[in-house]
Amino acid sequence: MAVVPPPNSQQEMRRRNLSRVLYAVAGAGPVSRAAIAARIGLTRASVSTLVEELLRAGFLVELGPGRSGGVGRPGNALSLTGMGPCGLGAEIGVDHLTVCAVDLAGQVRARSVEERPNGEAGPDSVLRRLSSLLDQVTGAAGAAGLRPAGLAVAVPGLVTRGSTTVARAPNLGWYETDLAAHLGAAVPGLPLTVENEANFGALAELWLGGEKGRTCPESAPLDFIHVSAEVGIGAGVVLDGELLRGTRGFAGELGHVPVQPDGPRCACGGSGCLEQYAGEAALLRAAGISVHGAGGRSAALARLRALADEGDEAALRALRRAGKALGIALTGAVNLLDPRAVLLGGALSGLAPWLLPALERELRGRAATQTSVPEVAVSAMGGDGPSLGAAHSVVRAVLDDPLPYAVAR
Amino acid sequence: MAVVPPPNSQQEMRRRNLSRVLYAVAGAGPVSRAAIAARIGLTRASVSTLVEELLRAGFLVELGPGRSGGVGRPGNALSLTGMGPCGLGAEIGVDHLTVCAVDLAGQVRARSVEERPNGEAGPDSVLRRLSSLLDQVTGAAGAAGLRPAGLAVAVPGLVTRGSTTVARAPNLGWYETDLAAHLGAAVPGLPLTVENEANFGALAELWLGGEKGRTCPESAPLDFIHVSAEVGIGAGVVLDGELLRGTRGFAGELGHVPVQPDGPRCACGGSGCLEQYAGEAALLRAAGISVHGAGGRSAALARLRALADEGDEAALRALRRAGKALGIALTGAVNLLDPRAVLLGGALSGLAPWLLPALERELRGRAATQTSVPEVAVSAMGGDGPSLGAAHSVVRAVLDDPLPYAVAR
Numbered sequence: 001m002a003v004v005p006p007p008n009s010q011q012e013m014r015r016r017n018l019s020r021v022l023y024a025v026a027g028a029g030p031v032s033r034a035a036i037a038a039r040i041g042l043t044r045a046s047v048s049t050l051v052e053e054l055l056r057a058g059f060l061v062e063l064g065p066g067r068s069g070g071v072g073r074p075g076n077a078l079s080l081t082g083m084g085p086c087g088l089g090a091e092i093g094v095d096h097l098t099v100c101a102v103d104l105a106g107q108v109r110a111r112s113v114e115e116r117p118n119g120e121a122g123p124d125s126v127l128r129r130l131s132s133l134l135d136q137v138t139g140a141a142g143a144a145g146l147r148p149a150g151l152a153v154a155v156p157g158l159v160t161r162g163s164t165t166v167a168r169a170p171n172l173g174w175y176e177t178d179l180a181a182h183l184g185a186a187v188p189g190l191p192l193t194v195e196n197e198a199n200f201g202a203l204a205e206l207w208l209g210g211e212k213g214r215t216c217p218e219s220a221p222l223d224f225i226h227v228s229a230e231v232g233i234g235a236g237v238v239l240d241g242e243l244l245r246g247t248r249g250f251a252g253e254l255g256h257v258p259v260q261p262d263g264p265r266c267a268c269g270g271s272g273c274l275e276q277y278a279g280e281a282a283l284l285r286a287a288g289i290s291v292h293g294a295g296g297r298s299a300a301l302a303r304l305r306a307l308a309d310e311g312d313e314a315a316l317r318a319l320r321r322a323g324k325a326l327g328i329a330l331t332g333a334v335n336l337l338d339p340r341a342v343l344l345g346g347a348l349s350g351l352a353p354w355l356l357p358a359l360e361r362e363l364r365g366r367a368a369t370q371t372s373v374p375e376v377a378v379s380a381m382g383g384d385g386p387s388l389g390a391a392h393s394v395v396r397a398v399l400d401d402p403l404p405y406a407v408a409r
Numbered sequence: 410m411a412v413v414p415p416p417n418s419q420q421e422m423r424r425r426n427l428s429r430v431l432y433a434v435a436g437a438g439p440v441s442r443a444a445i446a447a448r449i450g451l452t453r454a455s456v457s458t459l460v461e462e463l464l465r466a467g468f469l470v471e472l473g474p475g476r477s478g479g480v481g482r483p484g485n486a487l488s489l490t491g492m493g494p495c496g497l498g499a500e501i502g503v504d505h506l507t508v509c510a511v512d513l514a515g516q517v518r519a520r521s522v523e524e525r526p527n528g529e530a531g532p533d534s535v536l537r538r539l540s541s542l543l544d545q546v547t548g549a550a551g552a553a554g555l556r557p558a559g560l561a562v563a564v565p566g567l568v569t570r571g572s573t574t575v576a577r578a579p580n581l582g583w584y585e586t587d588l589a590a591h592l593g594a595a596v597p598g599l600p601l602t603v604e605n606e607a608n609f610g611a612l613a614e615l616w617l618g619g620e621k622g623r624t625c626p627e628s629a630p631l632d633f634i635h636v637s638a639e640v641g642i643g644a645g646v647v648l649d650g651e652l653l654r655g656t657r658g659f660a661g662e663l664g665h666v667p668v669q670p671d672g673p674r675c676a677c678g679g680s681g682c683l684e685q686y687a688g689e690a691a692l693l694r695a696a697g698i699s700v701h702g703a704g705g706r707s708a709a710l711a712r713l714r715a716l717a718d719e720g721d722e723a724a725l726r727a728l729r730r731a732g733k734a735l736g737i738a739l740t741g742a743v744n745l746l747d748p749r750a751v752l753l754g755g756a757l758s759g760l761a762p763w764l765l766p767a768l769e770r771e772l773r774g775r776a777a778t779q780t781s782v783p784e785v786a787v788s789a790m791g792g793d794g795p796s797l798g799a800a801h802s803v804v805r806a807v808l809d810d811p812l813p814y815a816v817a818r
Contacts, residue, residue, distance in 0.1 A: 223655065223656045235745070237745065239648070239653060239655075244648060244746070245747075246632065246746060246747020246748070247632045247747050247748060247749040247783070248747055248781055249747070250747040250781045251745060251746055251747040252745065253744040253745065253747075254744070254745065256740075256744045256775075257740070257741040257744050257745065258668075258737050258740055258741060258775060259667075259670065260670065261668065261669065261737050268775075268776075269774065269775065269776070270740065270774065270775035270776070271775070273775075328667050328670050329741070331665075331666070331667055331679065332666040332667060332738070332741045332742075332745075333741075333745055335662035335663070335665045335666050336644070336646065336660060336661065336662065336663065336666065336741075336742055336745060336746070337653070337655060337660055337745070338654075338655020338656050338657055338658070338659040338660040338662075339655070339656060340656040365678065365679065366665075366667060366677075366678065366679035366680070366682075367677075367678070367679070372657055372659045374656075
């Protein structure tokens with residue numbers, strides 16, 4: 001039988017209602033107390049009490065009368081603060097490091113990027129450089145009146161669920177690497193979470209996609225597969241509005257779905273995995289482009305796009321083959337998960353014009369029923385998804401339960 | 410932003426606590442008020458009040474003193490009633506119909522089965538015969554003091570989420586068939602739910618597997634893929650203890666995951682789907698066994714088992730090929746979902762001794778990391794899973810919110 005949660009107490013209900021007020025403001029922008037009450041179904045009086053508490057604790061600010069745009073007597077519009085707690089998000093990429101600070105209102109307030117290959121440097125060196133980027137961003141955020149409420153790090157590998165340990169990131173050469181041991185000194189006392197980059201990319205889509213005018217339908221719950229590629233191919237699966245993590249935290253490994261069971265051997269131990277057809281290395285190799293030239297991976301990918309634009313047959317053939325393999329792997333995923341949409345992110349988004357025709361042909365031809373073919377679209381997040389998703393996960397932890405982050409404590 | 414649920418009221422909390430008491434009794438068997446209080450974390454006094462209400466409404470019965478087996482002063486042991494509301498569960502199979510009635514204590518109290526091919530009879534004829542089985546079972550249940558609280562029907566096809574409509578069940582030849590229109594007269598006024606048979610089979614595993622001493626780990630949350638086969642191959646996916654339904658209700662279509670993209674054409678429109686290698690028809694054909702002989706499908710499957718037992722090379726080769734194909738499709742599923750266990754149910758469970766070696770070889774050889782290979786086990790439910798899962802879904806609806814089902818209303 002299911003585990004029974006403890007009973008609700010008055011205090012829990014108050015904490016929950018404080019959070020609901022904050023999300024109502026986050027979702028609506030500057031908004032009056034009356035509009036919040038209408039939105040969350042509490043009385044005006046209850047909302048006023050909650051709002052006073054959130055103003056005193058410094059999470060909300062009052063913008064003055066007449067700015068809420070509603071009908072009736074204008075109330076003072078409320079907004080989330082641009083000071084106080086912020087979320088630190090980081091991405092460790094195969095050839096870049098990114099750190100950003102996002103305030104409670106969702107604005108990126110500081111950002112620092114270092115482009116440099118991390119694949120052979122080892123965790124000590126990479127995490128030392130990440131620590132110094134964190135210092136820069138924390139310093140800039142502090143100067144703007146912000147203090148980090150937590151740090152979340154996106155990594156190109158498998159992270160053991162509920163831990164800060166990278167179980168394996170073959171493209172970095174990291175195995176059983178605990179980031180807490182390396183990053184603790186850079187962010188003393190801060191909560192640290194570590195998550196696969198495709199997962200944070202998918203969460204960025206879930207949390208920010210709509211605001212950016214993306215195609216994913218607004219109606220909750222959301223179900224989608226967010227496919228992203230850096231050197232490897234990963235997917236973040238969102239079902240009923242929740243990220244699917246899997247028993248060990250290893251869900252979403254689309255890159256190792258077999259697409260040709262007798263195909264080329266893969267580093268994972270299998271053969272004919274999607275990564276052997278649509279992974280960056282396989283794609284560049286098939287197009288006859290070296291990744292070891294000047295500019296490394298990003299120059300090689302730009303070259304692939306340029307060749308495809310010029311109608312180069314080898315480049316187009318490699319992209320068709322990759323699109324077809326993506327379509328086969330996604331047919332399996334669609335049959336198992338029945339998502340509303342498939343979104344291409346990361347490096348794949350830039351190649352979408354050439355990948356999509358073959359991908360969609362496979363998906364439409366193979367899907368078990370014509371009505372179950374999901375929408376296929378390009379993610380609007382681009383390469384920023386993982387670091388933004390990471391930073392917003394910290395912001396949402398504050399909005400979920402604000403009082404522990406109040407200044408006065 | 411997420412939809413905000415309405416605030417908890419006193420009344421809601423009472424309803425929830427009544428449900429928690431019922432589940433505590435369901436999970437523990439005959440149990441004292443003190444043991445319930447300890448189990449759900451409420452005071453003894455609160456539990457006594459809730460228990461009195463449930464006794465008055467006829468959901469609990471008192472077994473007399475000294476039977477709870479606990480320490481201290483023996484309290485009167487409480488048990489769920491074997492009278493009152495019951496769940497009606499039905500399965501429409503390709504060659505059988507099953508109806509059963511399960512009481513609140515979880516016991517099957519009446520059951521009726523008809524073995525007969527349904528594949529070419531059409532919905533009118535099949536559902537008329539199902540209605541008369543329902544009459545029999547309802548009559549027998551009524552004679553034992555039980556009255557149906559709802560009917561749930563398992564079907565071998567895709568059911569549109571939140572509806573009673575079979576979108577497609579190719580092996581029955583049913584398309585967009587609304588069961589409510591056909592069954593309403595047999596069960597007037599009863600809530601009707603319709604679900605894919607693999608889904609109800611997976612729910613039976615989730616709800617009853619542990620009690621039957623199955624291998625699935627006890628610790629919640631449970632994550633597993635329950636593969637079942639009748640004529641087609643389907644899967645029920647349970648993640649964090651919840652059935653995965655998908656946007657349209659079509660999740661778990663393992664039978665149409667591509668395992669050899671250029672393989673034989675499938676009725677679904679794709680090619681090289683798992684069903685073309687491990688589906689019953691493909692398996693029997695590869696083993697050289699006709700399904701059109703006396704005894705039909707079940708005789709043909711028994712013949713396959715007998716031939717495999719005798720070491721017949723064609724039978725063994727067909728089973729190895731099917732096991733390998735299952736392993737390839739499940740590798741994709743495991744990479745996407747990272748489940749704790751894979752369970753073989755339905756017709757596959759009887760063939761497990763011959764399927765498992767090749768299946769596990771593929772899974773172990775291909776899984777992205779050795780540590781992420783899930784346990785593979787045989788379901789203990791056998792062919793009864795779907796009808797039991799269906800009946801228990803109704804029982805759980807009563808335990809979730811009992812008062813609307815009380816006699817006194």
